[in-house]
Amino acid sequence: xxxxxxxxxxxxxxxxxxxxxxxxxxxxxxxxxxxxxxxxxxxxxxxxxxxxxxxxxxxxxxxxxxxxxxxxxxxxxxxxxxxxxxxxxxxxxxxxxxxxxxxxxxxxxxxxxxxxxxxxxxxxxxxxxxxxxxxxxxxxxxxxxxxxxxxxxxxxxxxxxxxxxxxxxxxxxxxxxxxxxxxxxxxxx
Numbered sequence: 001x002x003x004x005x006x007x008x009x010x011x012x013x014x015x016x017x018x019x020x021x022x023x024x025x026x027x028x029x030x031x032x033x034x035x036x037x038x039x040x041x042x043x044x045x046x047x048x049x050x051x052x053x054x055x056x057x058x059x060x061x062x063x064x065x066x067x068x069x070x071x072x073x074x075x076x077x078x079x080x081x082x083x084x085x086x087x088x089x090x091x092x093x094x095x096x097x098x099x100x101x102x103x104x105x106x107x108x109x110x111x112x113x114x115x116x117x118x119x120x121x122x123x124x125x126x127x128x129x130x131x132x133x134x135x136x137x138x139x140x141x142x143x144x145x146x147x148x149x150x151x152x153x154x155x156x157x158x159x160x161x162x163x164x165x166x167x168x169x170x171x172x173x174x175x176x177x178x179x180x181x182x183x184x185x186x187x188x189x
Contacts, residue, residue: 008026008029008071008072008073009068009072010022011023011025011026012026012063012066012068012072015060015063016063016064023060026072027056030072030073030076031052031056032148032149033073033077033148034052034055034056034073034076034077034080035048035049035052036148037077037080037081038051038052038055038080038081038084041081041084042084042087042088047084047087051080051083051084051087052080054083055076055079055080055083056076058079058083059075059076059079062079127185128178128181128182131178131181131185132144132174132178135174135177135178138160138162138170139170139171139173139174139177140174141160142156142160142162142167142170142171142174143170143171143174143175143178145159145160146171147171153167153168153171156171
């Protein structure tokens with residue numbers, strides 16, 4: 001069991017006992033990834049923010065049902081994506097789509113022809129994300145803090161208690177390793 005999973009388990013147990021601080025830590029820790037996932041899905045900051053808040057409300061209400069079979073973030077992600085799917089299927093969203101102009105409809109039809117390309121792109125992103133998880137912890141952490149969370153080198157140095165030169169080196173090595181994977185395994189080179 002990795003440190004992240006153990007830390008989440010302790011926080012979840014405290015949150016189940018009514019400890020609001022533990023819940024707040026869980027939310028703060030996972031909000032950026034939940035929001036990023038929802039933004040990638042919805043392509044809307046407002047929808048992503050609303051759905052992220054709804055995700056944590058639903059997670060709080062259903063916390064007793066979390067069995068720990070998967071990582072806490074995986075459980076949150078499922079809740080978030082299900083809420084996003086329901087949002088898009090809601091009557092309000094359908095009504096909004098009914099009010100689009102003829103030009104926008106033509107554009108949407110043209111977009112459908114790109115579905116295969118989009119699916120291939122999603123599959124590649126999934127493979128790359130899986131590969132990133134196999135990187136040594138110090139490379140993965142520095143890379144994720146920089147590329148996913150947008151932290152500065154200085155912030156990463158403080159978070160990881162590492163000199164900035166080492167942070168830069170780790171991020172460079174992570175990028176180099178990921179590019180090598182993309183070029184050899186995904187045949188993009």
